Structures are given as C-alpha cells and as structure tokens.
Amino acid sequence: MRAIILAAGLGLRLQQPVGEQFPKCLLRFDGVTLLERHLQMLDAAGVDDVVLALGFQPELVEAELKRIGWPHKVEIRLNPRFDLGSVLTVHTVADAMTSGGDVLLMDADVLYDERILSALVADEHTNRLLIDRDFEAGDEPVKLCLKDGVPVELRKQLAVGLEYDTIGESVGFFRLREETAKRFAEIVAGYVDSGRANMPHEEAVRDLLLERSHVFDTADVTGAPWIEIDFPNDVKRATDEILPVLQPLVGAAR
Template sequence: MKAIILSAGRGSRLLPLTAARPKCLLDVGGVTVVRHQIGALARAGVDDITVITGFLPHLVEEDVARHGTNADVRCQFNPFYQIADNLASCWMARGRMTSDFLLINGDTLFEDALLERVLSAPPAAVSVTVDKKAAYDEDDMKVTLRGTQLMGIGKTLNHSETDAESIGMLRFMGDGPRVFTDRLEAMMRSPEGVRSWFLKAIDGLAKSGITVETCSIEGCTWSELDTPEDYEAVRSLFG
C-alpha cells in the first residue's frame, strides 16, 4: 500500500505560526506534523510514501529526510500551490496512483488504531473515511450517506443532508486509482480545475453513479489543524 500526503499549503489561518514554515512542520510533542503522519503510516506497514510540497519546500524536504522509519519516503513539489487548490496537488502525484494507495490531507493527525481500521475495512474501489458528531459547522467537509455509501460531499451541504464528515483520508483499491486519476485529468482540463478541491472529484464520481464507500472511524482519535485553537487541541491529543 502506498500513501500520498498533501502538504503543499502554508496554513494562513495559523499565522503567525506559519510565517516562516508550513503548517506540516508545526511541532507536536517534539515531532513535526508530517513526521507524525509518516511514523503512523510506517507502523501500519505502508512503505511507499509521497509528500506533496509547496510552500517553503526545502524545509519540508529537510524535515522529511529525518523521518527515521523503514518506509521509502520522497517529496514532490507542486509549483502551482499558490494559485491552485489541492486538486492540482493530486494531479501532480497522479504518477504515484498506479496501484492501491491512501490519500491524506497534510493537516490530519490520527492515532494508529484509526489507520488500522481504514486499512482493514472491506475492499472498495473508493472509500472515504468519515466520522460522526452531534452538529457540523460551515468548515466541516460534510457527507451525505445512503447506508455506508457516499452520495454527496461538500462544505455547503445543509443540515438535513449531512450524515457525517470526511476527516481527510481516502483509500483507493483495485480499479479505484484509475477511476480517480481519470476524473482528475478531466477536471484539470476544465476552466475551474485549478481552483477545485480534490473532494469535488469524489462528489462527481458519486453523482455519476460510481460507488463510493465510506469507512466510519467513530470512537477513534483524530484532529485537523486549521486554526490556533486546532493547534492547541492537536498538541493536547498527540503531544
């Protein structure tokens, strides 16, 4: 199993913490965010990891070089990071999407048990990792479900359409990598491609009739890192 970590962004909502370093290099208990992710992946047996860089790539490359695991880890620079959203980062990594892989947001931290649950979930071409809570806000990547199947995903879903939220971790198996990269290619050739989130591709797949499954990780520990308040929570959970 491969993994691709999307770490091209700066994290402007975390300024001034990210004035001179991207948020994937923020310290959590003496270890950077990206090395927390690499360590968890390596412990789970994921031995081929690509980190997509953008803002201050040399700093990320230097940090990743100290990952200290047995995994084969490399960085790939996305030169469009300042003008494009993360669909372009996925497109840059499409050459690594030739077999089963995980796709992970660079600001998602998670415990080992969560990753183990995702990797051991029933086989599916495309599987989105989701969690549930009592209420969702405008910043959550909300999900509409029919059973375990994803029917829609986006931040603008209203309350009646929302059954869960995406945590920023997806698994592609079998025909899934080809289906996803075909969608990436088509979207990047459209006028709005560079301004799109990669989860818009997943929404498009689901609405076109492609089966998109979900894996619930309710009860597992995870956190995203977007704001100073998130950073305090992350350090409390993983520091």
Template structure:
C-alpha cells in the same frame, strides 16, 4: 500499497510558523509535526513507502527527508506541485496521479489522528470497493466541516462543505483508501475538477466521480480524538490530543 501525504499547502492562518514552514511541519511539540505523526502511523500499519506532495516551502521537507526516513523506517518520495501557492488541492492530489496505480492510503497533511484510523481503512478493504473515506459519524457538525451523505444503495451521494449539517451522514476527516483499480477514473475526475476551477478541493473530484456513477464507500472511525489544523485554535487542540496534561 503506499502512503501519500498532501503537504503542499501554505497554511497562512498559522503564521508566523508558516512564514518558513509548510503547514504539515508546524510544530505540535518540540520534535513532532503532523507529518511526523502521519509517517509514524503509516509505518505502524506497514506502509513504509510514502510519497509526499510538496509545494510551499518544499525545501523544509526536503531538508528533513533523511532524518524522517531513519526515524520512522520509511522511504520517502517527494512529488512537486508547481501550483501550490495558486491552486487548491484537487490539483495537488492530481500531481500524484502516476502513483495511484500502486494503491494508497491518502492523508491530508494537516490532520492529527490516531493510527486506529489507518487500521479502520485497511480493515474495510474487500469486495468491489475502490475508494473508502474515513468518516466521523459521531462528531457534531457545523458549517466548515467536509460533510458526506452516504447510503448503502449508492455509496457517497454528496461530499461538500456546502450542506446543512443535519443532512449529513458524517464528516470526512481527510484520509482515504484508494485501490489501484480506481486509479484511472480518479485521475480523470481530478483533472476535470481542477480544469473546471483550480480553486476546487480534491473532495470535489470525489463528487465528480460520484456524479459519473462511480461508487465511493465510507468507513466509520468510531469515537476518536482528531483535529484538522487550520488555525491557532486548532493547533492548541492538536497539542492537547498529542500531549495531554
């Protein structure tokens, strides 16, 4: 099993940092970005082979590759997304389809989270589960969150931002465990999704899988501090989490 980070996005709401850096490299402190934190988490749980999907400002990640490999004891493979500045991340994840067969923990390149989330996903493995989403069932939800409805009988029934918060089981936080057995079906669902509309999210690919009758499970992460960094307010919150005063 490998780690996979989606780090192709431009993150325009985080300018001026992202004038020259991809969102995953926006500094949280002098030496730490979201990508650094994610690689450290992966290494701690034994995921030392890591692929990074790059696109916007890809050279900035390539330039730090050897240093990050040395610092975290990982081996990095860069997967290039040729549509990163035009299309959404359903296509970005599909670009890594040749790696799905190894099994992976997928992490969004803009999610600051503790290593307990990786532990939770890995400990949830077993039985016939093929895809497991890290789910925050504690946080109060609003309109922008990626919300999930899950049932014991059917697994994930809906995953979308376009849902009344009160209907949701919880929020998908941007980390997924993908077993090798899911590789072919997931790649096909993602392809169908971005071909239908290249502006769709990879979570829409998960919905496509659910619509086809494929079960997707969840692993509640408990009460933890995490944040998805979309703007400068989120970045300030990430800095509070990583560098508490």
C-alpha cells in the same frame, strides 16, 4: 498499497507571522512533527510506499525527512503553483495515483489516532471513506452523508432537501482501489483542463462518489480522536484535547 500525502499548501488560515511561515506538516506536538507521526503510523501499518506532494518551502520538509531517517524511500512531487487549490496538487501526483495498487490519499495537516489509519487500511482491495458522526455543525467541516449506506454527498454546504439517514464529518483520508484511483485521476485532470485547478480535491472525490461507477464502503471512526489543523485555535485544541488521548506511537522510525 501506496500512501500519497498532500503537503503543498501555504496554510494561510493558520495565521503564522510573516517571515516565520512553514508547512503545516512540520507542526510539532509533543516534540514530534505531523509528518513524522504520519510516517511512523504508516510504517506500523505496513505501508512503506510513500509519495509526498510538496509546494510551499519544500526544502524544509525534505530536511525533516532526512532528520527523521525513515527507513524507506519517500518520493517527492512538487507543485510549483501551490497557491492554487489542492486539485492541482493531486494532479501533480497523477503518476503515483495510476501506477498500480490501492492508494491512500491523505491530508498532511491532521493529528490522528492510529485507530483512524487502522480503519482505513483494514481488508484488501476496497474503496473506503471515513466518517466521524460526532462533529461540530458549521460551515467548515466537510460533511459526508449516507443513505442506506451509500454516499450521497461530500461537501461543506449541503443542498436543501438532500435525503440522507447518516451524517458525519469526513476525515481527510480516502482509500481508492487501483481502477478507482485511475478514474479519480481522470476526473482531476478534467478539473485542471477546464480551468478549475483552484478547487479543493474533495470536489473531485465528490464527483467520483456521485458517478456511482465504483462502490465505496464507509468506516465509522466515531470516538477515535483526530483533528484537521486549519486555524490557530486548532493548534490549541490539538495540544490540549487530542494529543493527551492519542494511543502511544509504536514502531518509531529512527
């Protein structure tokens, strides 16, 4: 199983002061960067094949990797047009997406409990989505809608009249089987070739789901704390609300 961590973006919505900007995966909570937390939990879950997609200030992330001293090799892929959408970043790691085995596609800017990752990696050879039914309605969350257990929508804005029986927020992590990852890479390449490289990669995941050519199961992680960090208030919520209720990190990679 291979983990691909998307950490290329500028993080403009975080509103860091000009001249003091840095990749969001280097945000520290209780003295530990998001990147180090990712690696520690992947190590504890038995995932030691990691590809890191970088773009903005990659040298800072590479320096953090050296400081962490994770005992496994981390492959680096660079997206020089990191100012565009995450579809292009995923396209940058297409070789890792299609080189065999299950793939975990993970946003780097998420502070999460180990129960989130445990739900993602459980069982063998499956396509999996994560859903949190306890979410704040609004324009920002990416909604995952199910009907009879089948995904019928994955978007921030839902179409009027959409039929579903379950709705929640999609955690920014996806698990793809080998053949599904290859098809996903083809869809992403189509976005880039047709001039839609500025799109979020969730749109390509949505296309994959709605093709119905690959079966996905959905793990319900409602109650397990997590937060995607996009805005300044998210940093405060992560510190005040999420961090205190996370299960202690185990198997620290030093």
